[in-house]
Amino acid sequence: MKNRERKIYSNSSSEDHGYKTKWNHVTFDHPATFDTLAMDKNKKEEIKGDLIKFSKSKDYYKKIGKAWKRGYLLYGPPGTGKSTMIAAMANFLDYDVYDLELTTVKYNTQLRRLLIDTSAKSIIVIEDIDCSLNLTGQRKKKEEEEAVGDEKNTIEKKIMDNEGENEVSKVTLSGLLNFVDGLWSACGGERIIVFTTNFVDKLDPVLIRKGRMDKHIELSYCCFEAFKVLAKNYLDVEESELFEEIKRLLEVEEIKMTPADVGENLLPKSEEEGPETCLKRLIEALKEEKEEAKRKVEEEEKGRERINT
Numbered sequence: 610m611k612n613r614e615r616k617i618y619s620n621s622s623s624e625d626h627g628y629k630t631k632w633n634h635v636t637f638d639h640p641a642t643f644d645t646l647a648m649d650k651n652k653k654e655e656i657k658g659d660l661i662k663f664s665k666s667k668d669y670y671k672k673i674g675k676a677w678k679r680g681y682l683l684y685g686p687p688g689t690g691k692s693t694m695i696a697a698m699a700n701f702l703d704y705d706v707y708d709l710e711l712t713t714v715k716y717n718t719q720l721r722r723l724l725i726d727t728s729a730k731s732i733i734v735i736e737d738i739d740c741s742l743n744l745t746g747q748r749k750k751k752e753e754e755e756a757v758g759d760e761k762n763t764i765e766k767k768i769m770d771n772e773g774e775n776e777v778s779k780v781t782l783s784g785l786l787n788f789v790d791g792l793w794s795a796c797g798g799e800r801i802i803v804f805t806t807n808f809v810d811k812l813d814p815v816l817i818r819k820g821r822m823d824k825h826i827e828l829s830y831c832c833f834e835a836f837k838v839l840a841k842n843y844l845d846v847e848e849s850e851l852f853e854e855i856k857r858l859l860e861v862e863e864i865k866m867t868p869a870d871v872g873e874n875l876l877p878k879s880e881e882e883g884p885e886t887c888l889k890r891l892i893e894a895l896k897e898e899k900e901e902a903k904r905k906v907e908e909e910e911k912g913r914e915r916i917n918t
């Protein structure tokens with residue numbers, strides 16, 4: 610079963626005709642693995658353990674009367690590895706990926722159709738759930754508006770259709786909840802659902818409560834341990850006297866840099882650049898980052914002073 614050709618599916622609007630919508634696929638060939646993922650080792654082991662347990666729990670889910678699915682919420686700033694982790698998960702489990710672009714789905718019925726059309730052993734991904742639709746603060750809005758019936762939590766978001774005309778997506782929060790809740794995912798076989806967001810606090814709690822999004826994983830700025838994974842990946846270096854300085858900058862100075870930016874600094878830019886040059890570039894970039902952060906704090910303080918005077 611391992612190493613079969615896997616696929617990544619996406620729902621493009623170009624093929625949509627009225628209520629019909631469908632998945633298009635290409636071969637999934639992303640090289641990310643949990644080994645190349647830069648994050649805390651224990652956290653990685655915990656996630657791997659969770660995935661294995663899930664993938665082997667068919668009978669258990671049946672016994673407890675639950676659809677065989679698991680929801681993951683990945684949150685953190687841009688460039689901290691949310692998409693990379695999804696690829697690592699798919700490679701680890703040997704699952705297909707369905708990348709659901711919610712803004713092109715016009716109706717709840719289309720959403721249902723798309724879910725029914727997914728296969729077992731798959732990861733269904735909705736990236737940037739906070740931007741995909743205005744699903745934030747729906748409860749508050751509901752209370753405020755006291756709207757009637759289905760209109761209550763209907764989210765209307767203008768999207769551009771193929772002809773460039775404005776169209777309205779009528780996917781509702783309840784439509785999405787139905788999608789996630791397994792009413793339809795009980796159509797056989799295991800499914801993992803992953804949401805990603807840069808702004809976890811903005812999401813309606815109803816959407817991410819346990820049972821829907823069972824596991825919440827924070828992806829964050831690069832720690833020293835994560836840096837070591839990147840140094841091994843990018844430069845094949847496991848030790849260097851420059852590591853001490855990098856450790857100090859990340860741990861003592863607490864400089865915040867995303868793994869994406871650390872990686873970019875470590876990436877050799879010419880044949881002549883050796884590991885030392887790249888590590889030194891990273892040190893310089895970290896110091897600049899510190900100065901930049903200091904400047905921002907000073908500006909904010911000045912702004913506050915101006916308001917108070």
Ligand SMILES: Nc1ncnc2c1ncn2[C@@H]1O[C@H](COP(=O)(O)OP(=O)(O)OP(=O)(O)O)[C@@H](O)[C@H]1O
Pocket residue numbers: 645646647648685686687688689690691692693694807828867868869870872
């Ligand atoms: N934790 C990580 N481990 C290894 N590589 C990483 C990690 N985080 C980021 N990268 C590198 O940075 C690039 C961007 O990361 P990725 O797209 O996974 O971030 P993201 O959190 O999904 O960002 P966004 O919120 O903007 O979608 C990746 O191609 C990868 O090379």
